Amino acid sequence: MKEIDPARVPRHIAIIMDGNGRWAKKHAMGRVLGHRKGAESVRVTVRTCRRIGIRYLTLYAFSMENWLRPEAEVRALLQLLQEYLDGEVQEMMDNDIRLVAIGSLDSLGDPILTTIREAMERTAGNQGMVLNLALSYGGRDEIVMAARSMVGDGLAGIIRPEEVTKELFARYLYTTGLPDPDLLIRTGGECRVSNFLLWQLAYTEFYFTDVLWPDFRERHLLEAIVDYQKRERRFGMTSDQLTRT
DSSP: OOOOOGGGOOSEEEEEOOOHHHHHHHTTOOHHHHHHHHHHHHHHHHHHHHHHTOSEEEEEEEEGGGGGSOHHHHHHHHHHHHHHHHHHHHHHHHTTEEEEEESOGGGGOTTHHHHHHHHHHHHTTOOSEEEEEEEEEOHHHHHHHHHHHHHHHHHTTSSOGGGOOHHHHHTTSTTTTSOOOSEEEEOTTOOSOTTSSTTTTTTOEEEEOOSOGGGOOHHHHHHHHHHHHTSOOOTTSOHHHHHHO
């Protein structure tokens, strides 16, 4: 595989971690064991991103739609998240990684919400990389939440209609303060965004792979980055314009 150019790695990578259930079925295991195996891929991915200089990594860990799954599976997913945070927060400290989380976090309930907040507080001073977990998250829900907040500020006289811009609206989103993703990776062979970062993905490069998430390892991540580095990101301009700039 061609080596990545360390000077051109994406600043922000977002990943839809798909395929845990199918991996479990393929290996004649229960779905929960598939999710547990997928947690190993999270560790590998976080470590690799930190090593090669990715500044922001957003993982779609638990969607709003995941609440519709069987209750036992939801409990297992939340328990696995609890275990991950308990087991990895020291590594985040050791590797200068700051944890943040986006989504309807209050719906997660205790003790997981307490664990998330404690981990965020403990790692708040770290500056090497940001690990952003999307939890109880939905892109349309985020946009509705932002619109409600903006309307409220408008009624309160804090902002006027003529002051509304794309940049102002973005400050009402969960991801305020984070750059938009440069690269979206989705594993598992599906080619859709599944209500993930709908506003933020406007100019993101997409990379889809058939690899199921529990099988996703460092080489797969590097393959995605090499593919990304072959692309020309024009943001609506022409190639000639980019050359002149």
